Amino acid sequence: MTGKNQSGLAVSAALAALGRPVLATLAAFGRVAIYAAQTIGHLARPPFYTREFLSALLHVGWLSLPVVGLTAIFTGGALALQIYAGGQRFNAEAVVPQIVAIGMVRELGPVLVGLMIAARVTSSIAAEIATMKVTEQIDALVTLSTNPMKYLTVPRVLAGTLTVPLLVAVGDIIGIMGGFLVATGQLGFNKATYIQTTLDFLETPDVVSSLVKGAVFGFIATLIGCYHGMASGRGAMGVGSATKTAVAAASILILAANFLLTSVMFTP
């Protein structure tokens, strides 16, 4: 074999090694996109499982409140300290209320709530559905004339899309409150002035963008949990792997979606 042929084969092998994961990733995106389209398609068609939807509302929304609240209050407080310390370098300590408000509402509120939902809800959904798959409960649903997508996926995704914006709103308020407590308790800001400055500075598009991000992140977190649960392999390892992959995929997709949404909504 000539040297030219050998180098040609090496290039071809390198391209194949590069191409395989790229194709696998594209195929995975394709499968998730099809699953998302099927879920949306089922949203408008009966039967609707009200009890499962209400249960999902409770688990995704209400039971996530403590973790969202704690995350937001500590982040808001830390943000106020950072902005104050950074602002001192160019005599701009007074911007703490404005930056805390805009930082929490536009970015940190939705992203942190999205990531906490990915950790708490996506993992729980993926593990639950994967366990159902491994123990033949999904097959049992089918034999009982019940479409697993309608019974398991649609209520969870709908609940995520509707409740995560509310969680984001709560997280935004608590985060701003965290900044307020630190700024007024530790940094000497006037309480009434802080609140007034925050309210004056925030605009409707800031709040709307926060809620839109929340809805998109809620959709992603619950959909990915359901998808990986349904696609789980066998046994305890299959369930563990599905859960781990779901949380990682949901977190990355949430951060990527955040960048895209920010680019669309705030690029001048």
Added chain:
Amino acid sequence: MINLAGVTKSFGPKQVLRGIDLSLDRGQSLVVIGGSGTGKSVLLKCILGLVRPDAGLITLEGQNVLTAEREAFLARFGMLFQGGALFDSLKVWENVAFRLLRGPLKRPKAEAREIAIEKLRRVGLGPETADLFPAELSGGMQKRVGLARAIAAEPEIIFFDEPTTGLDPIMAGVINALIREIVTEMGATAITITHDMTSVRAIADRVAMLHDGVIRWTGPVAEMDSTPDPYVQQFIHGRATGPIAAVR
């Protein structure tokens, strides 16, 4: 009633079903025997459409099961899964009455609960179990709840996947008698998968032996002991030596 012709199914390089030909008449109880991993559960899942065969034709009263309207088709079936497959988040009675609480067979909640309790009684479980969750039951009780769920809507065709696995001999005898009774009383058509030869003799009208992806032998249960087929003889007598390799 149910016909399979040339059904094949592979999972990756492993060919599980290599051409299954089998037929079952209405009201008949067929028991499929065969070693572990020979594709018995896959066979049932192919009939139900849970697994799509690679080739071959499966018909129910002449209609291809893959083209039948799914809801109406599945409404004719009940299935007891090997591990029970009860829904953890639902109470026992809600599991049993699952079909009666939603869909075309929906009944008022009180009536569905009453039917569930009656079905539980039929499988030897008292009304006090109705409000428990599956995780609070023993394996044998879960299996009986699974059986109650399978018969709750009085289906025409019932599949039993390893109905006595994991049960003590007395409870296995109770379940065998119950299955026979259900098939006789309800006039249901049944396919049971089992390794348990006591179950075979108690439940079967006909027996089919699945080995190496094909039906090796089929015939009335009365002829099973006298058949000269070496595979059947090795299996029913549990011999370590014979044409069926111990290491598969």
